[in-house]
Amino acid sequence: MALFFYRILYFLRESFKNVRYSLFLNIVSVFTIAVSLVLVGFFAFLLLNAGRFLDEVAQDLRISVYLNDDITPEQIDALALELRRKPEVEEIEVVTRAEDRRRSMALLSPMLLEGLDEQSIPAQASIEIGLKKRSLRRADIEEVDQWLRQITEVDAVDDALFGADQLRVLHAGIDLIQTAGLIVSMIILLAAVFFTFSTIKLAVYARQQEIEILRLVGATHRFIRVPFYLEGILQGLVGSLVALAILATMRNQVNSFVREVHLLNLEFELLPSHTLLLFVAGGVLLGFLGSALSISRYLRA
Amino acid sequence: MIQFYNVSKRYPNGVDALQDVTFELQEGEFAFLSGASGAGKTTLIRLILCSEKVSDGRILVAGRNTQLLRKASIPYLRRNIGVVHQDFKLLANRTVFDNIAIALEIIGLPRREIRARVHQMLELLHLENYPNELPPVLSGGEQQRVAIARALVNEPAILLADEPTGNLDPELSVDIMNLLQDVQRKGTTVLVATHDRALIERYSQRLLVLDRGALVADEKERLPA
Numbered sequence: 043m044a045l046f047f048y049r050i051l052y053f054l055r056e057s058f059k060n061v062r063y064s065l066f067l068n069i070v071s072v073f074t075i076a077v078s079l080v081l082v083g084f085f086a087f088l089l090l091n092a093g094r095f096l097d098e099v100a101q102d103l104r105i106s107v108y109l110n111d112d113i114t115p116e117q118i119d120a121l122a123l124e125l126r127r128k129p130e131v132e133e134i135e136v137v138t139r140a141e142d143r144r145r146s147m148a149l150l151s152p153m154l155l156e157g158l159d160e161q162s163i164p165a166q167a168s169i170e171i172g173l174k175k176r177s178l179r180r181a182d183i184e185e186v187d188q189w190l191r192q193i194t195e196v197d198a199v200d201d202a203l204f205g206a207d208q209l210r211v212l213h214a215g216i217d218l219i220q221t222a223g224l225i226v227s228m229i230i231l232l233a234a235v236f237f238t239f240s241t242i243k244l245a246v247y248a249r250q251q252e253i254e255i256l257r258l259v260g261a262t263h264r265f266i267r268v269p270f271y272l273e274g275i276l277q278g279l280v281g282s283l284v285a286l287a288i289l290a291t292m293r294n295q296v297n298s299f300v301r302e303v304h305l306l307n308l309e310f311e312l313l314p315s316h317t318l319l320l321f322v323a324g325g326v327l328l329g330f331l332g333s334a335l336s337i338s339r340y341l342r343a
Numbered sequence: 344m345i346q347f348y349n350v351s352k353r354y355p356n357g358v359d360a361l362q363d364v365t366f367e368l369q370e371g372e373f374a375f376l377s378g379a380s381g382a383g384k385t386t387l388i389r390l391i392l393c394s395e396k397v398s399d400g401r402i403l404v405a406g407r408n409t410q411l412l413r414k415a416s417i418p419y420l421r422r423n424i425g426v427v428h429q430d431f432k433l434l435a436n437r438t439v440f441d442n443i444a445i446a447l448e449i450i451g452l453p454r455r456e457i458r459a460r461v462h463q464m465l466e467l468l469h470l471e472n473y474p475n476e477l478p479p480v481l482s483g484g485e486q487q488r489v490a491i492a493r494a495l496v497n498e499p500a501i502l503l504a505d506e507p508t509g510n511l512d513p514e515l516s517v518d519i520m521n522l523l524q525d526v527q528r529k530g531t532t533v534l535v536a537t538h539d540r541a542l543i544e545r546y547s548q549r550l551l552v553l554d555r556g557a558l559v560a561d562e563k564e565r566l567p568a
């Protein structure tokens with residue numbers, strides 16, 4: 043038990059000493075892990091927020107079904123009932139001609155309205171449809187587009203404005219970003235693992251003589267390995283925290299750019315909170331595996 | 344303590360470093376291992392340490408057949424062997440204290456005991472003023488003494504010294520040799536590899552002579568010059 047305790051103390055002391063004595067190599071390893079994780083995190087950020095962006099767009103998306111002037115209240119009720127039954131529909135609002143006129147008048151300046159006959163202001167009854175968020179998937183758009191076409195064929199309906207074409211373009215763009223992003227992220231992830239391992243391998247190589255000396259004085263493989271493992275874990279931990287700090291700064295920049303320059307009320311997420319821990323764990327694993335693989339190569343020899 | 348039976352070592356490049364070498368070193372014995380550069384002295388030491396594998400023959404170290412040792416058991420055998428290398432093999436970025444202490448750290452001694460034993464060694468080898476120095480700032484002789492301190496600090500059963508006086512002035516060489524003899528008197532088996540004929544002639548201990556890998560002489564009784 044006492045031996046175990048002395049060993050743990052020794053390993054911790056040794057790991058911190060190694061960090062201090064090989065500060066430059068440690069900084070290089072931490073930097074490599076951080077850069078790799080920033081690249082991976084950046085693309086994860088893009089992939090996650092592309093979907094989120096679509097959700098944001100969906101929130102404000104409303105379809106207007108314009109009704110003919112001669113529509114009867116019964117016809118409106120029947121149409122509203124039919125629309126409510128559609129699985130993609132979240133809510134509907136019937137806007138009467140009088141309501142539409144009132145909305146138009148609210149937009150005009152009182153000076154213009156002075157002496158104007160209310161009835162001369164054009165107005166049209168309509169049904170406004172709010173779609174469910176998930177209804178912006180490609181298949182749903184086609185579905186919505188199809189039943190809107192059918193509705194416009196009903197005599198009482200004048201026209202329906204949906205903007206399916208713009209949504210298709212948006213979808214295509216986001217699909218492209220997500221597919222390209224996924225491919226690029228996979229390549230970057232592989233490159234990140236490769237670069238991290240290569241850097242750590244070089245760092246371990248620089249300490250080849252130290253490993254040889256430890257072996258000659260009778261150190262077991264475990265005795266030699268453990269400080270390297272701890273060092274790798276520490277490098278991974280610091281590297282992932284540095285990467286998170288860089289990504290958070292980047293996210294804040296993007297958010298303020300979108301808010302201030304484009305006046306959009308969009309809030310991009312860094313990474314979902316439950317993945318933050320995974321991100322740090324990934325960094326730790328990267329550091330640990332890099333050290334473990336490199337050291338085992340030298341101990342096998 | 345060290346037994347070689349018809350030991351040969353051939354390297355992958357075809358060089359025969361040792362050929363049919365047979366000798367025995369008893370517990371507490373002192374012997375010189377002599378021969379020109381490339382005669383096989385370092386190979387012989389590396390074979391004792393299990394840093395190389397025997398091509399033919401059998402080596403027993405402290406009663407254990409080195410060929411039958413599992414890889415995981417080699418470190419435990421090495422803990423019984425103190426080694427002074429020709430190039431010192433010190434950790435350049437560790438203090439003198441840490442370099443000596445490492446031999447005790449690996450066996451898991453408490454920090455307090457390590458400190459006491461290392462300081463004892465520092466005094467014995469007149470290094471008490473340098474515990475916190477890094478090896479590169481020390482002279483060759485001082486580095487050699489640090490290497491000897493590391494080899495002796497865990498009181499090994501065997502001490503192997505590869506050219507231990509190679510970097511020292513004659514006066515210091517005598518000091519080191521006296522120290523090695525003291526160690527032997529306390530029961531440690533000592534094998535000193537050197538090509539320094541003058542040094543060997545000053546002492547009467549057993550002499551093993553290697554020539555191109557073959558043991559050409561084993562002089563047990565000698566008279567000092």
